[in-house]
Amino acid sequence: MKKKQASTILAIVTALAVLAGCGGGSTATGSQNGEAPAGGEQAKGPVSISIMANLHTPEVPSDKIEKIIEEKTNTNLEIQWVPDGTYDEKVNASLATGTLPQVTYLKNAASLVNMRDAIRNGQFWEIGPLLDQYPNLSRLKPDVLKNTAVDGKIYALYREVPLSRQGIIYRKDWADKLGLGTPTTIDEFYNMLKQFKENDPDGNGKDDTIPLTDRNDLIYGAFKTISSWFGTPNNWGEKDGKLAPEFMFPEYMETMKFFKKLHQEGLINQDFPVTSKTDQQNLLITGKAGVYIGAMGDVSSLHPKVVEVNPNAELDVQNKIEGGPNGFGIWSVPGYGSVILFPKTAIKSEEELKDVLAFMDQLMSTELGNLIYWGIEGEHHKIEDGKVIPSEDTKLTDREVKPYQAMQVGGPLTVEGFLEAKHILPVKAKSEELIVKNNDYLIEDPSAALDSKTFNEKGVQLQEMIKDGTYQFMLGDIDEAGFQAVIDNWLKSGGQQIIDEYNASYEASK
CATH class of the missing domain: 3.40.190.10 (Periplasmic binding protein-like II)
Incomplete structure (x- = not known):
């Protein structure tokens, strides 16, 4: 990292x-x-x-x-x-x-x-x-x-x-009711989701709460941010002195296993692979879900909509969730x-x-x-x-x-x-403070300035293989061997050429 x-x-x-x-x-x-x-x-x-x-x-x-x-x-x-x-x-x-x-x-x-x-x-x-x-x-x-x-x-x-604007937005009033503090580790984050699921945080007497609301986006949805918590590289990382794609690192597999667990235990909306951003946000706005992962600045547009539905609702933000082998890190864009x-x-x-x-x-x-x-x-x-x-x-x-x-x-x-x-809204001001603090923990993409002819020609198509395989694993449709088969197909279909070309470009840039 x-x-x-x-x-x-x-x-x-x-x-x-x-x-x-x-x-x-x-x-x-x-x-x-x-x-x-x-x-x-x-x-x-x-x-x-x-x-x-x-x-x-x-x-x-x-x-x-x-x-x-x-x-x-x-x-x-x-x-x-x-x-x-x-x-x-x-x-x-x-x-x-x-x-x-x-x-x-x-x-x-x-x-x-x-x-x-x-x-x-x-x-x-x-x-x-x-x-x-x-x-x-x-x-x-x-x-x-x-x-x-x-x-x-x-x-x-x-x-x-x-x-990097990434972090979590959550129902602080729910957390307060259940005696939960701001999560700072993956285990504490998981416990918050578990408590939101099992202990009726909205007080309606029904077992109908969706702890985490997510959408059909592996980058700007929850997946890439949580993968950073586990220590996954940002798109590409260095392994034995060579660049390799993020999905070939064990931390990526750990992230998929975590999402699979959330899905199996009902801690995430079950149809998240086909949920739009609008529908994702609506689950939080209408009080059906308690945690949203994405750009923390979204709190300024979400807050008035949430309190319109429930005037007693309170949102809070958090950026720093630790769990990876090297401490907290968060993926960044090239600037x-x-x-x-x-x-x-x-x-x-x-x-x-x-x-x-x-x-x-x-x-x-x-x-x-x-x-x-x-x-x-x-x-x-x-x-x-x-x-x-x-x-x-x-x-x-x-x-x-x-x-x-x-x-x-x-x-x-x-x-x-x-x-x-x-910022008139205090939680919005806090979100901007945390966005600044993210700058101390950036996981940068080493491929940002590199070039691969094969990636330019086939990268989007090949990435669809990985995207589909990632969702299939999280939904329980394939196991680790099945995901490795997806990677093998990616390599044979042009992925190995991309690896070779990026590494040649990487060496030339040193």
């Missing part, structure tokens, strides 16, 4: 979980706080910048924030807002026709993997050697940039996400949600590239970084005690602010002076 110490300031990270701004920077050829333009260039007239951004809302936003960005950066912007459902398709079609804009945001980490061959073929600018020329871009985290690298070279900027590439078909020269990077640098300034994320003070949020309280008019912020968050460069950890959200 690889752990990473982090002395991150809570005031920075809490802002990642909420919605709503501030205003201004300088010119596209300058930098914040009146510093000289990158490379010593003189200020120019307005620079035209074309952008493709992912639209996560039903409507294209108003151009109110866009106009402020143009004014502060001395640019003319042409933003293509592409709906999330067709975003990858649009990017791929534009790549094929040579019509990508100068600033191309990719949808997610998987989209970057699919773009690696085009990057290797020289279709995008390498920007790593230039980043030190820009005061804000140079604040991006080297470890995260490394995770975006292709063959060790940096081609992308990134939009930041918390490294970015999406990346930004710069196509050579749209940017013809290094001089033009520097103009574009100067604009991106301004998006990371204190003023514009907050504007893009929070919107305009007095319209989309207010400031109280130096912290942001978003407007309660979520339709307004969804329409005018949320779309622009997809254009964020960096985030709370890297934008100097990024404003913190003021």
Whole structure:
């Protein structure tokens, strides 16, 4: 298990979980706080910048924030807002026709993997050697940039996400009634589930409680988080000096056995392999279930719904459940949600590239970084005690602010002076504190910056074998020998090639 110490300031990270701004920077050829333009260039007239951004809302936003960005950066912007459902398709079609804009945001980490061959073929600018020329871009985290690298070279900027938001949300009022404290070990967690099942925590006199509510997602549901408690590597781990997939480690088998036990004893919803996230959450909201495992920040949306059903309900959160051989650890993401590439078909020269990077640098300034994320003070949020309280008019912020968050460069950890959200709900504030504490116990994915041609071509298909086999074992349909047969089939169908290619890439990266 690889752990990473982090002395991150809570005031920075809490802002990642909420919605709503501030205003201004300088010119596209300058930098914040009146510093000289990158490379010593003189200020120019307005620079035209074309952008493709992912639209996560039903409507294209108003151009109110866009106009402020143009004014502060001395640019003319042409933003293509592409709906999330067709975003990858649009990017791929534009790549094929040579019509990508100068600033191309990719949808997610998987989209970057699919773009690696085009990057290797020289279709995008390498920007790593230039980043030190820009005061804000140079604040991006080297470890995260490394995770975006292709063959060790940096081609992308990134939009930041918390490294690990995982933990449990549970009915504290139920735990209090049964004399249970906050669980800190796997045994205590299991005992809580057992007590919720057997001792009528809701007081209705019926044996109808579902202790743990889960869904059909081995990553963002309960499975991967609990596997971290057992000490399972994050996607890939090192065994005898070589990388191997997580499901070839004994801790993965221990996790499956634990879930099988929960299923057999009725401590988890029996149909969890086919339960949607909405249905999973509804079991907690309606008081049928007492424990939810996932992003701890979900407590802010779950709490009002839970107390609407039962005004006496109380939720609490916990992150640190120990049980593995090396103590507590929690799986982490590579540190970015999406990346930004710069196509050579749209940017013809290094001089033009520097103009574009100067604009991106301004998006990371204190003023514009907050504007893009929070919107305009007095319209989309207010400031109280130096912290942001978003407007309660979520339709307004969804329409005018949320779309622009997809254009964020960096985030709370890297934008100097990024404003913190003021959480009115105490359990939400606690969840953000625990998300920060997770940074001290990260289990990182050693394959994040590695490459495998076979994985790119067949990885999704092959992973379905493992997913199906994992569920079959947890439901009692196959035993350990049956799961080994699944692994053997995975190896013969291309998995061994993936192992060999990742290890070759791993050795080359050392």
